[in-house]
Amino acid sequence: MSTKEIAGKAIEFDADGYMADYKQWDQQVAEALASDIGITLTDAHWKVINFCRTDYEAQGDAPTLRRITTVGGVPTKDLYQLFPKGPAKKVAYVAGLKKPSGCI
Amino acid sequence: MKKLLILGAGTAGTMIANKLSHVLSRDEWKITLVDQNETHYYQPGFLFIPFGIYGENDVIKPKRDFIPSGVDMIVSEIELIEPEHNRVRIAKDNRHLQYDYLIIATGTHPRPEETPGLTDASWRKNIHDFYTFDGAVALTKHLRTWQGGKLVVSIMELPYKCPVAPLEFIFLADWYFHEKGMRDKVELTLATPLPGAFTKPRAGQLLGNILEEKNIKIVPEFYTERVDSEQNVLHSYDEQEVPYDLLVVVPVNKGADVIGRSGLGDELNHVPVDKHTFLHAEYDNIFALGDAAGLPTSKAGSVAHFAAEVFVENFLRYIDGQEMTEQFDGHANCFIESGFGKGILIDFNYDVEPLPGKFPLPGIGPFSLLQESEMNHWGKMMFRWMYWNILLKGKEMPITAQMSMAGKWS
Numbered sequence: 042m043s044t045k046e047i048a049g050k051a052i053e054f055d056a057d058g059y060m061a062d063y064k065q066w067d068q069q070v071a072e073a074l075a076s077d078i079g080i081t082l083t084d085a086h087w088k089v090i091n092f093c094r095t096d097y098e099a100q101g102d103a104p105t106l107r108r109i110t111t112v113g114g115v116p117t118k119d120l121y122q123l124f125p126k127g128p129a130k131k132v133a134y135v136a137g138l139k140k141p142s143g144c145i
Numbered sequence: 146m147k148k149l150l151i152l153g154a155g156t157a158g159t160m161i162a163n164k165l166s167h168v169l170s171r172d173e174w175k176i177t178l179v180d181q182n183e184t185h186y187y188q189p190g191f192l193f194i195p196f197g198i199y200g201e202n203d204v205i206k207p208k209r210d211f212i213p214s215g216v217d218m219i220v221s222e223i224e225l226i227e228p229e230h231n232r233v234r235i236a237k238d239n240r241h242l243q244y245d246y247l248i249i250a251t252g253t254h255p256r257p258e259e260t261p262g263l264t265d266a267s268w269r270k271n272i273h274d275f276y277t278f279d280g281a282v283a284l285t286k287h288l289r290t291w292q293g294g295k296l297v298v299s300i301m302e303l304p305y306k307c308p309v310a311p312l313e314f315i316f317l318a319d320w321y322f323h324e325k326g327m328r329d330k331v332e333l334t335l336a337t338p339l340p341g342a343f344t345k346p347r348a349g350q351l352l353g354n355i356l357e358e359k360n361i362k363i364v365p366e367f368y369t370e371r372v373d374s375e376q377n378v379l380h381s382y383d384e385q386e387v388p389y390d391l392l393v394v395v396p397v398n399k400g401a402d403v404i405g406r407s408g409l410g411d412e413l414n415h416v417p418v419d420k421h422t423f424l425h426a427e428y429d430n431i432f433a434l435g436d437a438a439g440l441p442t443s444k445a446g447s448v449a450h451f452a453a454e455v456f457v458e459n460f461l462r463y464i465d466g467q468e469m470t471e472q473f474d475g476h477a478n479c480f481i482e483s484g485f486g487k488g489i490l491i492d493f494n495y496d497v498e499p500l501p502g503k504f505p506l507p508g509i510g511p512f513s514l515l516q517e518s519e520m521n522h523w524g525k526m527m528f529r530w531m532y533w534n535i536l537l538k539g540k541e542m543p544i545t546a547q548m549s550m551a552g553k554w555s
Contacts (some may be wrong), residue, residue, distance in 0.1 A: 102441075106304065106368065110481075111412040118370070121382045127366060142441050 048061065048073040049072040057140040059133065066137030075135045082135075086123050089115055090136045103133040146175045147464075150233060150244035152223055154180035155402075156188075156537065157435025157449040158250035159211050163539025164457045166213040177217045177242060179235055183208055186278055187532055189446065192310055195288055196321045203529065204278065205427035211537045223251070226407035227426045246430050246464070248417055249409070253306055253436040253444055255280075260301050260398035272374060272392045275314060276306070284393065288321070293330030294390030299379055300337045302397040302413075303371050306436050306444040309491075311335065311395050311483045312342060312352055319359045320484035331362070336367040336379060336387050342451045345498035348491055351515055355483060365507035373512035398444070400437050415439035420495070421472040423456055428511070432456065442475035442495060450536055451476040454546035476548040478504075480525035488521030490514050494548040503552040514553065 043054050048069035053061040057107060060066060060074075071090060075082050082090075092113035096104045106129045110117045124131035129141045149165065151158050162178050169176065179489035212218045214245060221237030221541040226247070233242045255276045255417055257263045263272060274280040297314045315335050335342075335356065342352035342363060347363030356363055370382045372392070379387040409425070410416055416433035417426045420440050433439075434490035437450040442448055452473055459469035475495030482488050490512045491499035501515040512521055535542060 092486050107304070108412050117368075126383065 054142065055139065059140045060072075060137040063094070063137045063139075066094075067124075070137065071135050074137070078131060078134065080124065080131070083123075085119070088106050089113065089120065089123060093132055093136045093138060097136070097138050103129070103138040105129055105141060147173060147245045147248050148243055148244055149174055149176045149248070151176065151178045151248045151250060152180075152226075152233065152403075153250035153252055153435070154212065154218065155250060155252050155435065156163060156206050156446045157252075157437070157453060158183070158248070159208070159451060159537050160453045160539050161210070161248060161250065161434060161456065162216050163537070164453060165460070166216050167539065168461060168488050171215055175217070176215065177219065178212060179219045179221055179223055179233070179242070181220065181222045182203065183220055185537070187529060188276075189532070190529060191275050191278065191281040191306065192276075192313055192317070195275055195284040195314075196317050197285065197289075201278075203283075206533065210493065213539075219334060223401070223403045224406075226403060226405070226409060228409065228431060231430065234301045244430070246460075246513070247428075247432070249404070249431065249433040249437050250449075251404065252547075253304075253398045253400050253415065255305075255396040255414075256399045257394065257396040260369060260394075262374050263301075263394065263396065265372075265374045267374035267377075271377070271390065272372065272394065274394050274396055276310075276516040278396065279535070287391070291391060293322075295332045295378065295388060296391045296393065297334045297336055297387055297389035298393045298395075299367070299369060299387070300336075300339070300395040303338060303443055304413075307479075308443050308445070309343075309479050309481045311337070312356075314393065315361055316355070316359065316484040317482060319361060323485075334362040334364060334387065334389075336364040336369070338366065338368045340365050340389050343499075345493065346547075347501070348493075348499040348515060350449040351489070352481075355517070359484070363516045369384065392451050398436075404437070411439050413439075420475065422459055422469045423452065423473070424469070425492060440475065443477040443479070445477055445479060446532070446536075450477070450542070451478075451544075451546040453539075474547050476546060478544065480521055480528065482525055483517050483520065486522050487517045487519055488525050489517055490521045490524065491555075492548060497548060497550070497553075497555075500553040500555055502554040505552050508541070511552065515554050 044051050052065050056063045120128040133141050163189045185206050185208045187204040190199045193199035221235040224234040226233050269283045273284040298311050320513055322331045341349040343349040367381050371380050375391050404410035404414040417439045418433045423432045423434050434452050436444040455471045455473040458471045463469050478492045480488050487525055493499045503511040504514050
């Protein structure tokens, strides 16, 4: 667990480097986290982020790519363009969620 | 009479039917088991078929040999689960089966048609799978006469059953082509959506090192979009390409279609249940076990076995109106065949990753954890006998359902 100042707020991060408490998150935090990993948020990004946060609240886990595509309605190809190289992890990071479990 | 209905007579359903038939009173309970097939496959054995190690007789037996007396087995397709009416519609005679409690154990299945291009003209020609009996047999024939080239093993989607099987396949392929004196003519590559050989760090590192020692290339974070079976190239969503001469895939795995049709599953038709008790998230008389369950642990027979033990303890309390006090910990235990007569054993749960050490097994063990040994290979080979004679029949195994830290170096 570590604390970093993000967008003027003291935000806690877990051992994986993801936000420890998704309730500390707001739009400014998302924008700062996104810029951390070289992404400027557009409406298309926000659609994905909002879906992921709603789904996380209902399911308790950050959604997989397949879930964002089939339930959230965003084609996988678009996800790779919006959040290049590992979109499921990157969107979870920006949306203030835990690292996707990616269980096998 | 109370009615217990079990859907699926695979590893999980058969074990549970056996265990419950011994402990539920026959005067009070009627247990019914429905499955669409008459044949029970020893699925861990499919891996060995392409290399000529196992044949048909090693992996096939009639399901009825494992169904206890007193359990009514119906062979039929399952049309629809209607949880609001506590009943299941089956195809045979268009019957409705009423239940007081329902256990869903319909498994998860390879769906090659989910990946564009995979089942085009090259399917079962130079594109194969080994997760079905027919697939394993077709691949055996192909390997026997294959002249060499680029052999690519690729995983289409997570989760898939028996998570170590693709690694074992490629380790065995390395051994097989060595034995045939043509290893120098074969380039072996594993293309996987995972960040490495395995999800958990210590096992991932060890298995990654073994891949390297065996001169097997790994392409991590490769999420397949489509297969171009004319050019023989795998394409990922982020526009990487992996060319192949022979492609062996782990197709997308999905739960039974009836789960989706009945509105009981997630986007892959796996049933969301409590990860400690297997109780359905919405219905308090429905449980899901084995690969059918959407649990954050491996889809594997060992998990189904440990889960079944915890479940039976809990179920006896639950039907008496008591709290379910046993908590499943996600325990999995897998022998990984690593080729040249050796194997690796891993033992882990929801919270503890596979660790090195010794795995005690009264009368037989200990086995080495997270390192190669010949003993582990024999453990894997012996397991087939244990599966048919002990495990499926619901008899006691000398391994605890909850993972133990005994012997592990943490």
